[in-house]
Amino acid sequence: KAGVTQTPRYLIKTRGQQVTLSCSPISGHRSVSWYQQTPGQGLQFLFEYFSETQRNKGNFPGRFSGRQFSNSRSEMNVSTLELGDSALYLCASSSATGVETQYFGPGTRLLVL
Amino acid sequence: EDQVTQSPEALRLQEGESSSLNCSYTVSGLRGLFWYRQDPGKGPEFLFTLYSAGEEKEKERLKATLTKKESFLHITAPKPEDSATYLCAVQARGAQKLVFGQGTRLTINP
Numbered sequence: 319k320a321g322v323t324q325t326p327r328y329l330i331k332t333r334g335q336q337v338t339l340s341c342s343p344i345s346g347h348r349s350v351s352w353y354q355q356t357p358g359q360g361l362q363f364l365f366e367y368f369s370e371t372q373r374n375k376g377n378f379p380g381r382f383s384g385r386q387f388s389n390s391r392s393e394m395n396v397s398t399l400e401l402g403d404s405a406l407y408l409c410a411s412s413s414a415t416g417v418e419t420q421y422f423g424p425g426t427r428l429l430v431l
Numbered sequence: 432e433d434q435v436t437q438s439p440e441a442l443r444l445q446e447g448e449s450s451s452l453n454c455s456y457t458v459s460g461l462r463g464l465f466w467y468r469q470d471p472g473k474g475p476e477f478l479f480t481l482y483s484a485g486e487e488k489e490k491e492r493l494k495a496t497l498t499k500k501e502s503f504l505h506i507t508a509p510k511p512e513d514s515a516t517y518l519c520a521v522q523a524r525g526a527q528k529l530v531f532g533q534g535t536r537l538t539i540n541p
Contacts, residue, residue: 322474324474349527351527351528351529353529360531360532360533360534361475361518361520361529361531362531363528363529363530366527366528368527373527374526374527374528376528408474408475410529419465419477419480420465420477420529421477422467422474422475422476422477423474424473424474425473425474427472
């Protein structure tokens with residue numbers, strides 16, 4: 319079974335721009351969660367989508383948003399980029415039928431200049 | 432607030448030298464505790480899920496155990512390829528999000 323895929327793998331943007339990241343979950347998985355990883359804060363939960371609906375949201379500003387499509391693929395968007403948004407953005411999928419393991423993709427490395 | 436603390440932050444061992452990594456947690460009702468391995472520049476790779484105190488799971492040179500307040504990842508006779516950052520995370524009942532510790536950076540010298 320193919321794993322979680324994320325595109326693009328690397329991205330360089332400047333302050334004030336916006337960015338869209340994409341995630342394709344493992345086939346059959348309907349839940350997609352997004353995390354931000356930085357050296358200072360570690361892995362922090364952004365939000366989770368299930369059946370095209372946001373079910374859970376972390377403590378991030380409204381500049382961070384996402385959506386999920388009917389095929390479970392998900393995108394996250396960051397508007398008005400700030401230097402502090404530079405991070406590894408990780409997507410994880412699970413079947414979400416109980417205590418299900420979240421499987422992570424390789425991440426998208428975002429650098430904001 | 433759910434919280435996870437891992438120790439030590441970094442650990443350097445000789446090949447074959449066994450040791451343990453600690454994960455202390457506070458959570459409002461544990462749904463599951465997860466161990467992941469992360470190599471530089473890659474996403475976390477799943478290792479184990481533990482559900483209740485007293486549970487143990489093994490995979491090759493790794494063994495994870497769980498009590499009501501902490502989990503241990505025991506590494507027996509490690510090899511250089513075991514070098515990585517090991518992450519511990521908890522999931523509370525009724526929640527989907529994982530709360531992660533800061534990780535333990537493990538280096539195995541040949």
